[in-house]
Amino acid sequence: MVGLLFSGLAATLIAPFIVRLPVRRAAWLPGIFPAAIFAYLLFSLPAMHTSRERIASLAWVPSLEVDLTFRLDGLGFLFSLLIALIGLLVVLYASDYLQGHPQLGRFYAALMLFMTAMLGVVWSDHLLGLFVFWELTSISSYLLIGFNHEEESSRKAALQALLVTGGGGLALLAGLVLLGLSGGTFALSTLNLRGEVLRASPAYPLAVGLILLGALTKSAQFPFHFWLPGAMAAPTPVSAYLHSATMVKAGVYLLARLNPALGGTPLWNTLLVCFGLITLAGGAFLALSQHDLKRLLAYTTVGALGGMVFLLGIGTPLAVKAALTFLLAHALYKGALFLVAGGIDHATHTRDIRSLSGLARAMPWTASGALLAGASMFGLPPTFGFVAKELLYESTLAHPAAGWLILFVFLAMIGMGLVSAWVAIRPFLGPLSFHHAHENSWLLWGPPLLLGSLGILAGWQATAVGELLIQPAATAILGEAQKVKLSLWHGITPYFLLSLATMALAAMAYLWSKPVQKSIERFFAHLAPLGPERGYRRAMNGLIHLANFQTNLWQNGYLRVYILFIILTTLALATGALLFNAQGLHLPAFTPPRFYEVLLIGIILAGVGAVVRTTSRLATIALLGTVGLSISLIYLLYSAPDLAIVQFAVETLTVILFVLVIYRLPKFTRIQGQPARWFDLFVALAGGTLMTLLVLLVTSETFVSLVSPYFNASSLPLAKGRNVVNVILVDFRGFDTLGEITVLSLAAIGVFALLRLVSQDRKKP
């Protein structure tokens, strides 16, 4: 398993190069990766059926006990199967759809990255590993939505998707950490055994809230659904793969995966049922106001994801079974319909259902793929979509509050049925609207036809699919062995009647498509100003305003204001620290100073005072020199002859330097007025007082040095030097001195360059 993931990363790196190989169909080569996964999965199928798991582990950060543990169980298997199957088809499809595109390599690299990341999400057994892969899917989704990066709308949609899912990802990280801490482990499989402890822990509501935020943003649930229709800016194969079949289902996956650990409480069930139901009904009805094929499909995807969350919220074994069946059915028919939409777009260069008609004659293969997938979405027997719809009704009817819930679900299913007819039938019937339209290459109609046929096959063989795929997955979600028996025909039951009613009403609505669409459009036009997308735009604008405001406040371009802030902050922090840890200032024993000490300090004080006041350039330089030389004498008096010599030399050089350029310097004038100067003086005085106090405090403590005794003792035996200071500089800390020499050389080069610049300027005129 680890090997497969690593080969996915390798495929990401080499994909841009291999698709350029001068081989026919070089763009098929990335398909080897999903094909390998597919083979691996088929090989593991017997193990899944006997509920055995495949586990692989890789030490990642041993010091933090973070291992990349991967575990393939029934739930992960179902997802991996979709990732590999639809991934393979999408690679083939895109090789024709994007043929000759200059950025083909980049496309395949991002696609391989996504595939690897998505596999990582459904295989990870470590919460943090799961999170890392989760974020990787967001990033590769960002790259793929913004694939047409020359269009502003694509970039905006990509950024919007990244911000919404990435923001949710941050909440998810906090939630997962909270979960790991309260469960005492970060291993998912262990956490799922400790559900009792987790649900009783005080952090439970917060953890659930944060994790839900992550899952709901990823799966485009209301009120975060708006990023998914925007994500349709991606090339159609990407929409089919990421934004309907796999990535957006990651949120559903996470909820299902954590069900044994977190599920079963009123909080969990109520939240999921509410969000899921609103999204189910809202998505289906928002879809009815659209004309663009991809946006129609995107909104029904939102609705379908809502349905899965809703079913997981109900939480009964029947509902979980229904959720998984719906997930599989949806991935098959929605992936196919997206690919059909891409094919229509490719042939006619439009996706507006109002102008498309009669394509069945021009594109018979595409039309048959659309018909098969559409039948599954519509819920006609014997498709798998029919099985899923029956189960959805059955689990809703078994809920205590079935009366209200069933109304929403019923209306939503009618909406979806209507959309499926619009997408799968309407463009193909009637007079041919595009006379230049022609059938695409088999690469564009083959994959949707295959997916559509699989939907029929799965419906026909529902029992086998239920046993092989749904049963192990349901066992993983519920944490105990399940028996799943799916069948096409249950006899005349309430939910069968509901299903019939849905189909009848959807068919009737299709006949009156025009008035239905007009009125729904008008309804949503009134509602538009309230949409969450508007809130998103406002928040983004507000963020930019806030950034501008605080940049102007702090980065205002006045050096003195920056320094003022630095001084005030330091003062506040240091004073605070001193006050909190005050142990009283006991002054060192006062020894009467010798007269030359008083004299030196007097010179320094007077010198500083005069430097501040004078406006004469010459006086400033002389006074600075005086202060510096007095300090050098202090060094000499207190046992630092080396310092005294260096300070003396440097002061002399500084004076010479100033004298050399003195008449090229501006006059030392005062620019600011009296009040500003007094205020600055007050602040500076406060800073100076603080430093005086600090020096007194430090020198009143007894002095303990940990390193100096070593230097003193080893200077002669190890370094053969009698001047300890020099030995430290050239020997013990020789590399520091090397750095110092480097700094000086750089400064010298800088000075030289600046002065040369001046002389060149002078030569010019």
Added chain:
Amino acid sequence: MNILIALATGALFTGGLYMMMRRSLVRVLVGILLLGNAINLTIFAAGRLVAFTPPIIAPGQSRPPDGVADPLTQALILTAIVISFGITAFAVALVRQTYSQTGTDDLDLLRCTDVPCPPEPDWEEPQEGNS
């Protein structure tokens, strides 16, 4: 003597900080020089003041006498002095170049040499004073 050194440090800090808050670029340069000296003196005082016992090993001895001045702080300050000299030299050349190119050393006017000037903030009236 500790108290006197502390006073001198405080005075150097006050002068340095005050000069660094000036609008005139050359005065900021003077402030940097004063501040460098102030910091060196602070480190020196933190290594304790010991009179007339430099960390030098007398001939015939294997280590300096007890109660010797701390060699480590001295080594640090020595590096600091040399580095500040490098900074001073570079800053002087920079100030000179700035002045010859722009004809001003008023930092408020230098704000707008390569970008358009933002409006003046309210908190301070720019004033031409010459006292």
